Amino acid sequence: MLALLPLAAISFQKATWFGPVEAAFNVSFAGNPYDPAQNDVHIRFTGPKGDPIDRIAFFDGKGTWKAILVTPVAGKYIASLYRNGKKAFETSQTTLLDAQTPLKMGFVQVDPANKSRFRRDTGEAYYPLGFDLAWQGENVIPIRQQLTKMGANGSNWTRIWACNWDGKNPWWPTDKAILKDPLMLGQLWMPALDTWQDMFQTCEAAGVSFQMTMFHHGAFSSTTDANWPDHPWNAKNGGFLKDAGDFFTDPEAKRRTKMWLRYAVARYAASPNLMAWELFNEVQWVDAVHQNRWADINAWHKEMAEYIRSIDPYHHLVTTSSETAQAGLFAAMDYWQPHTYPQNVLAAISGFEGPLDKPSFFGEFGPSNLDRPDLRQALRDGIYGGMLANQAGAGMFWYWDVVENKNLYNEFANAATFMSASGLADHPTAKPWKLQVRTAGSADISFGPGGGFEKAGRTNLVLPDDLNAKALAGVPQYLQGSGHRDMFPSPLALNFKASAAGSIKLALGTVAKAGAHVHISVNGKEALAKDYPAAAADHKGDHLSASYPAGNVKIEIFNDGADWATIENISLSNAGPQASGIGMGELDWGVLRLTQASGVAGPVTASVTGLSLVDGDYDVTTIDLISGKSQTDRHAISHFQLEHWPVPSADQILVFKRA
Numbered sequence: 001m002l003a004l005l006p007l008a009a010i011s012f013q014k015a016t017w018f019g020p021v022e023a024a025f026n027v028s029f030a031g032n033p034y035d036p037a038q039n040d041v042h043i044r045f046t047g048p049k050g051d052p053i054d055r056i057a058f059f060d061g062k063g064t065w066k067a068i069l070v071t072p073v074a075g076k077y078i079a080s081l082y083r084n085g086k087k088a089f090e091t092s093q094t095t096l097l098d099a100q101t102p103l104k105m106g107f108v109q110v111d112p113a114n115k116s117r118f119r120r121d122t123g124e125a126y127y128p129l130g131f132d133l134a135w136q137g138e139n140v141i142p143i144r145q146q147l148t149k150m151g152a153n154g155s156n157w158t159r160i161w162a163c164n165w166d167g168k169n170p171w172w173p174t175d176k177a178i179l180k181d182p183l184m185l186g187q188l189w190m191p192a193l194d195t196w197q198d199m200f201q202t203c204e205a206a207g208v209s210f211q212m213t214m215f216h217h218g219a220f221s222s223t224t225d226a227n228w229p230d231h232p233w234n235a236k237n238g239g240f241l242k243d244a245g246d247f248f249t250d251p252e253a254k255r256r257t258k259m260w261l262r263y264a265v266a267r268y269a270a271s272p273n274l275m276a277w278e279l280f281n282e283v284q285w286v287d288a289v290h291q292n293r294w295a296d297i298n299a300w301h302k303e304m305a306e307y308i309r310s311i312d313p314y315h316h317l318v319t320t321s322s323e324t325a326q327a328g329l330f331a332a333m334d335y336w337q338p339h340t341y342p343q344n345v346l347a348a349i350s351g352f353e354g355p356l357d358k359p360s361f362f363g364e365f366g367p368s369n370l371d372r373p374d375l376r377q378a379l380r381d382g383i384y385g386g387m388l389a390n391q392a393g394a395g396m397f398w399y400w401d402v403v404e405n406k407n408l409y410n411e412f413a414n415a416a417t418f419m420s421a422s423g424l425a426d427h428p429t430a431k432p433w434k435l436q437v438r439t440a441g442s443a444d445i446s447f448g449p450g451g452g453f454e455k456a457g458r459t460n461l462v463l464p465d466d467l468n469a470k471a472l473a474g475v476p477q478y479l480q481g482s483g484h485r486d487m488f489p490s491p492l493a494l495n496f497k498a499s500a501a502g503s504i505k506l507a508l509g510t511v512a513k514a515g516a517h518v519h520i521s522v523n524g525k526e527a528l529a530k531d532y533p534a535a536a537a538d539h540k541g542d543h544l545s546a547s548y549p550a551g552n553v554k555i556e557i558f559n560d561g562a563d564w565a566t567i568e569n570i571s572l573s574n575a576g577p578q579a580s581g582i583g584m585g586e587l588d589w590g591v592l593r594l595t596q597a598s599g600v601a602g603p604v605t606a607s608v609t610g611l612s613l614v615d616g617d618y619d620v621t622t623i624d625l626i627s628g629k630s631q632t633d634r635h636a637i638s639h640f641q642l643e644h645w646p647v648p649s650a651d652q653i654l655v656f657k658r659a
Contacts, residue, residue, distance in 0.1 A: 015106055015121040019070040020270045021097040023079035025057075025089055026064050033059035034188045034259050042082045043067035045097070048075030056266035056311060057081070061190035068270040070314065074100050107314045108209065108275045110334055114428035116359050117392055118317075118335075120272070125425035128275070128393030129383070129415055130155035130208065132364060133400045136166040140401040144202045151206030153409040154416025157393065159363055160199055161213040161281060162260075164227070168192050168199075169219075170260060172232055179232050186256070188263055196264075200271050209275040211319065211337075211363065212268070214260065217285040220244040224285035245288035248300040258307055265312050276317035277308055278363075282339060284323045294326055302332040321363050324354075335392060336360035340452070343368045343477050343509070343568050345378045347450025349385035349395045350432075350582065351473025359392030366398045368477070368509065369568065374598075379408060380625060380651060383415050384593055388582050389469065390430050414628045421621045421630065422591050422655040432584045433592075435610040436465070439578040442499040443597035446571045451476035455487045463496040464576035477509075477568075481516050481561040491521075491556035494572065502573030503547045504555055509566040511539035517561035520546045523554055532561065541568060550574075571598075578604040579647050587614050588658035593625075596650045603648040609641040617659040625651040634659060 023043050031038030041057040043065070055067040065081065077097045081089040106122030118126040130150060136143050143160075150158060164172035170188040178184050196212075203210055218225035222244060233239035233253065240252050247253045261277070268274060279301055283289070288297055305318045317334040324330070324338050335358050342348035345367055354360030367378040382395035394415060403409060419425065445463055450473035457474025458466075466472070480488035494504075506520065515534040520527050527546035532539050548555065555572075559565055578600050583592035590613055596604060615638045623630040626649050637656070 014123050015072060017070050017072060017103040017106060017122070017272075018074040018101060019099045019103065020068050021077065021099045022066055022068050023097060024064050024066045025081045027081070027089065028063060029083060032186055034263060035186065036259070036262060040084050041065055044080045044082060045069050045071070045077040046080070047071065047073050047077045047099075049073060053077075054082075055313065056262065058263055058266035061193070067266065069097070069099060070103060070270045071099050074102075103272055105272050107272045108317060109315065110317070110359060111428070115357050116354075116390075117425075117428040118359055126156075126209075126275075127419060127425035128157035128209075128361060128396070129412065129419060130157035130394075131397040131400055131403055131412070133158040133210075134161040134213070134281075135163050135168070137401050140404050144198070146400060146404060147202045147206045147208055149404075149409060150412070151208045153413040154419075155412045156207065156209055157211075157275065157396065158203075158208055159211045159213060159278070159396065161216050162192075162196075163216055164219070168195050170263070171256060172219075179238075188260065193263065193267065196268065200268055200273065203273045204271060209273045211276045211278040212264065212274060213278040213281050213321075214264070215257075215279065216281040217283060220247045220286045220288070222287055223290065228287065244286065245291045245293055247286070248288055248293065248296040254300075254303070257304065261304065261308055262311060265308065269312050269314050269316060272314075274316055276319050276334070277312075278337070279304055279318065279320045281321050283320060283329070284326070294328070298326070298328045298331070301329060305332040330355075330358070334358065337363040339364035339398075341366050341368055341398075342450055342452055343448030343566075344450040344472055345395070346381035346385045346582075347448075347469045347472035347475075348452075349382055349391075349469075350389040351450050351469035351471075352389070352391070354391065361386050361391045361393035362395040364398040365395045368566075370399065370402065375402075375406070376408065376411065377595075377651070379411055383411065384582075384653065385469070387415075387418075387424060388584050388591060388593060389432055390428070390584055410628060411625075414623065414625055417628065417630065418591075418623050418653055418655070421623065423589075424591070427586060427589060430584045430586050430589070430591075431612070432582070433590070433610050433612055434468075435581045435583060435592075435608055437577050437579055437581045437594075438607045438609075439604055441578050441604070442574050443576060443578040443600050444502075444571055444573045445496070445576040446569060446598045447472060448569045449475040449477040449567050453478050456489070459488070459490045460493045461495065463494060463572070464580070467576070467580060469582070477566050478564040479516075479518070479557065479559045479567055481512075481559045481563050481565075483514065483563045488559070491519075491558035494553075494555040494557075494570070496553055496572060496575045498548060498550050498553050498572075498574045500574045501548065501550050502575065503545050505569075505571040506544040506557065507541065507568040507570075508544065509541040509568040511541070511565040512563035513538045514563035515561050516559050516563055516565040518544065518565055519556075519558045519560070520544060521556045521558075522546055522548045532565065534562065541566070577606070579606045581606070581608055583611070583654075585612055585656065587612070588616070589613075590656040592654045592656070594645070594647050594652055594654070596647060600650075603646060605644050606647050607641065607643050608645060611637065611640045611642065611656075613637050613640060613656060614658070615639070618656045619659055621655040621657075623653050623655070624649045625653060
């Protein structure tokens with residue numbers, strides 16, 4: 001292999017890039033054009049200073065070998081073609097390639113000064129905001145159009161999969177006849193590769209960067225979103241793998257994986273709109289996990305990450321997505337990428353404690369129920385939950401068809417307005433605030449658990465103080481019965497002071513078919529018990545309620561049935577303030593989101609303590625997250641608090657900058 005440009009020559013520190021320019025050679029070589037064992041083709045660019053820069057070449061499927069150059073040295077270049085270490089042609093059809101135009105932006109890297117954030121190698125901070133766009137859906141506009149709308153509404157990030165059902169998997173043609181063509185044996189499918197080229201061009205025009213997801217779980221799973229039965233690599237379909245779990249160890253599977261990665265680097269890596277190579281989507285669902293082969297999965301990730309880094313001259317980030325319990329999986333990754341679909345989106349996302357030495361943000365989120373009336377609120381909870389926990393990016397909404405069909409683009413436009421007004425990307429050291437919000441009147445408390453199917457970290461809540469991400473993230477959505485008593489060992493206790501007599505409303509989502517028996521007690525006395533007997537299928541959810549008096553109240557929720565019931569929501573009347581808040585800041589800068597309680601009609605006034613801002617005058621920009629309108633006024637802040645602050649909107653965010 002010819003030497004790549006030394007790393008020092010494309011230093012992260014304030015790099016400047018010129019290009020791109022493309023060299024092309026119309027020439028045919030014997031053997032598989034996608035297999036470097038047969039055709040290790042490079043193009044060497046010789047520039048104005050005489051120093052050579054080598055780039056891997058790719059075959060365009062039409063008889064031409066090409067390579068794309070983005071260079072730190074502006075000027076005119078001459079290109080020469082090399083095959084298997086030997087010069088094949090002296091110059092391309094274009095004798096001089098003029099690399100004089102600066103790139104509009106640099107390549108995304110981990111910020112060396114703040115390892116939990118991203119920065120482009122040209123110096124500017126990069127803070128991801130957007131939503132997923134994995135494949136072309138049937139009931140949504142074309143991906144190209146949606147990418148354009150994303151960029152027009154302030155999104156700068158998305159995530160696109162190499163899946164077969166919309167023609168983006170180069171190992172899985174949509175035309176099955178191609179798989180039987182002996183001339184295609186072991187070759188990449190060019191229509192998929194050309195589709196990816198179109199994706200890159202559209203992202204560049206829209207100003208959207210993206211994670212390129214190279215493999216997804218369904219392709220190698222026979223249980224979860226199972227595509228393995230139809231996979232062309234499956235031995236039952238004439239392929240070479242007898243077991244999907246062998247994907248991570250089989251030499252031929254690895255060889256083909258590297259062919260795909262190499263081609264992707266050669267053709268697409270020159271684009272700074274490629275944020276990262278994502279090796280796998282949700283690898284926790286593949287058959288190899290069911291076979292307890294995490295060691296093989298981790299080793300595969302390490303090997304493929306090292307391979308990409310050895311051939312990518314622009315040093316794009318490498319990541320994967322999975323449950324975060326397998327820390328070894330992320331050891332070779334540049335950043336963490338968890339996914340979550342909880343009832344309480346805000347608690348799950350902002351309560352997540354990622355690594356301190358790497359960036360992390362949620363590459364997918366969604367509420368457990370898309371039919372909920374507060375869907376926009378849940379979307380904002382995911383976006384701002386990540387931002388105000390100072391994660392490396394906003395939470396990324398999974399349902400791109402919902403964004404389009406319910407016209408939710410303005411939520412991202414408002415978030416982009418907030419990012420610009422706050423300068424959020426330039427405050428990586430801000431810390432979350434521990435806030436207390438007081439209002440003149442009381443309101444209902446409504447919340448859901450922030451955890452999923454996991455062991456309870458919290459079973460005792462003091463409200464409203466524990467209506468925060470860290471506390472609620474420890475409460476699982478699954479109220480376990482005797483079958484998993486170790487996961488929920490004691491009743492869920494809710495302690496609060498009711499301003500007047502009221503009631504608890506407990507919304508259960510699903511009850512396991514093995515059955516459950518749910519109890520609600522008030523101040524030590526059982527107020528309600530509901531039995532769900534064993535059935536052939538899971539039970540649909542239910543709504544339970546019980547009354548309580550004014551004053552100090554302790555409610556306990558317990559399940560002593562055979563299996564679990566999911567908690568969708570808990571509502572307590574007359575039990576909390578009319579608004580809640582989350583925020584973070586530094587000594588002279590901060591951001592605060594104030595949200596009215598559900599059911600509150602009209603504006604309220606709130607007093608907030610715990611801002612951690614030094615005394616002084618501040619320019620406070622208020623952004624209404626409903627209308628998108630904003631205004632800036634000057635206010636004095638003292639004693640780390642706001643007194644009698646108007647909250648005229650159901651959801652607003654404040655930006656504090658010391659004058």
